[in-house]
Amino acid sequence: MSSNIRIEKTCMYCGEFFIAKTTVTKYCSDNCAKRAYKKRKRQEKLQTVDTSSSSTSVNGIQSKDFLSIQDACKLLGTSRWTIYRMIDRKQLTAAKLGRRTIIRRTEIDKLFQA
Ligand SMILES: [Zn+2]
Secondary structure (H helix, E strand, C coil), rough: CCCCEEEECCCCCCCCCEEEEECCCCCCCCHHHHHHHHHHHHHHHHHHHHHHHHHHHHHHHCCCCCCHHHHHCCCCCCCCHHHHHHCCCCCCCCCEEECCEEEEEHHHHHCCCC
């Protein structure tokens, strides 16, 4: 007489009924287990790509020496008009490069040193 446990389960991957030998078995076969594993890995990868791409944009700005108005907005989380107002009030030193306004990153840092 076999003392093996036999539990009727539903495969987490393909949904088929199968007889599991242990309570922790989730899949009907190695194939399903492997496929489910790959699927999970792929989803994890997609999620990490999502989070890293949004954080690299801010990190990218932080590593720049000169920022555009848009960069400064993103970094400070303010509107461009706030930035322009700060430039008008000489709270922020900006340089004009043709039509573009450039702000040194150190100027942004100075705001927080006062
Ligand atoms: Zn299966």
